[in-house]
Amino acid sequence: MRFVSVCGPGPILLSRNRQFVVLSDEMERNQAVPKRQFWLFKSEPREFSITDLENAPGHTTTWSGIRNYQARNLLRDQVQLGDQVFFYHSSTADKGIVGVCEITRTAHADPTALDPNSPYFEPRATTAEPIWLAVDVTLVHRFPVLIPLSILKSTDGLERMGVCRPGNRLSIQPVSADEWKIVLTLVKKLASRR
């Protein structure tokens, strides 16, 4: 692909195989290519911790038990293969981000909704209409240090992160690329201080 010309405000022309394509078309097509996105998933470590994920076969687990429609809709509509996820420990003395996972399977029926013995059993759920969805995540990296919520809250640029805002209960939260970078910088900083 070769840059040809810019004609003021308006579509930029690109040449590809002797054909001219306006940039807006190109951008539209690029949107069809999944762009890696970032998330934060909350878990109570008493239920499932990053250590449990480390010990899981293939460092992989099915992230089940999501019983909130907003979170489910994010799983269904937004979460894509290869998306990166911060693993967050909630409702514990050591609250914070403990590592990074990757989405290795997109939304599918939450098996706990179909399991009568599960505390997350949903009597209305069927295989055809599972109601609740789960994704699979695989551990990428456990941080050498936990990044405490208190530090996240006092870090510039993270004010808009869900976990930093009071009363935000959403267990699947979008994270911007900028926020992702800032947190990784924090990890380096905190790890080097030890």
Added chain:
DNA sequence: GCCAACGTTGGC
């Protein structure tokens, strides 16, 4: 244990 900030339920 308290309580803020939600989300859900159900009567009307």
Added chain:
DNA sequence: GCCAACGTTGGC
């Protein structure tokens, strides 16, 4: 559709 009552999450 409105909204009061109730339930849940999760920080403190």
